[in-house]
């Protein structure tokens with residue numbers, strides 16, 4: 328089962344001169360895979376993630392998600408697809424400061440217009456998946472950076488998305504919290520979550536089973552034999 332597929336996707340911004348942010352990109356991911364995306368600043372990573380996440384449309388080429396061709400969908404249909412099938416995690420945690428962990432996660436369901444019944448149970452289950460049950464009633468200000476990012480991940484997972492998209496998830500974390508988050512990503516992936524992570528963190532990029540590198544809007548598959556293995560360093 329293919330979660331998404333880009334066929335000859337190009338994206339340009341403006342004209343005269345146009346910025347060619349993506350050029351003829353082919354990329355697909357199967358259910359349960361873990362892909363990391365690396366590349367220098369300005370190479371097109373965010374543009375790629377925005378297209379995978381149905382936040383933006385290609386200028387040319389095709390984009391399929393769960394076998395659905397997104398070309399002919401209205402903005403409303405695309406928004407529906409996004410909220411049903413995709414979870415987003417960003418560098419900044421975007422938590423509401425005066426709401427508890429549980430409330431922050433439950434609110435994701437309010438926005439997704441999910442039924443009231445079972446909301447609390449689903450939120451608690453998502454919080455448990457990220458190992459934060461003991462913090463459910465805490466305010467974000469009482470949490471470490473790593474814990475805040477776990478809340479953001481729980482919030483992204485609550486709708487059981489087909490795909491979790493993460494843009495520099497460890498960008499605001501120290502190396503210890505980053506390592507702990509990497510363990511969580513590994514656990515989630517082992518439990519069947521399909522992951523796409525844009526990162527500058529070599530540890531994360533190396534742990535993913537597949538890896539692509541973006542330069543000037545073009546993609547190279549740089550998966551090597553070491554990918555997907557834990558480093559055996561000190």
Ligand code: ADP
Pocket residue numbers: 340341346347348366367368369370371372373374375
């Ligand atoms: P990255 O995420 O790798 O830093 P981006 O996808 O953000 O790269 O940007 C790729 C190129 O497209 C850059 O040259 C950037 O300036 C340009 N770009 C990105 N978004 C826009 C936009 N909305 N309008 C104009 N140019 C943009």
Ligand code: ADP
Pocket residue numbers: 368369372373374494
């Ligand atoms: P990242 O740090 O992930 O590479 P950026 O800082 O490049 O992200 O971009 C953040 C947002 O701003 C993205 O959604 C991108 O599309 C947009 N953006 C990037 N470059 C430009 C630009 N030159 N003009 C307008 N929007 C841009």
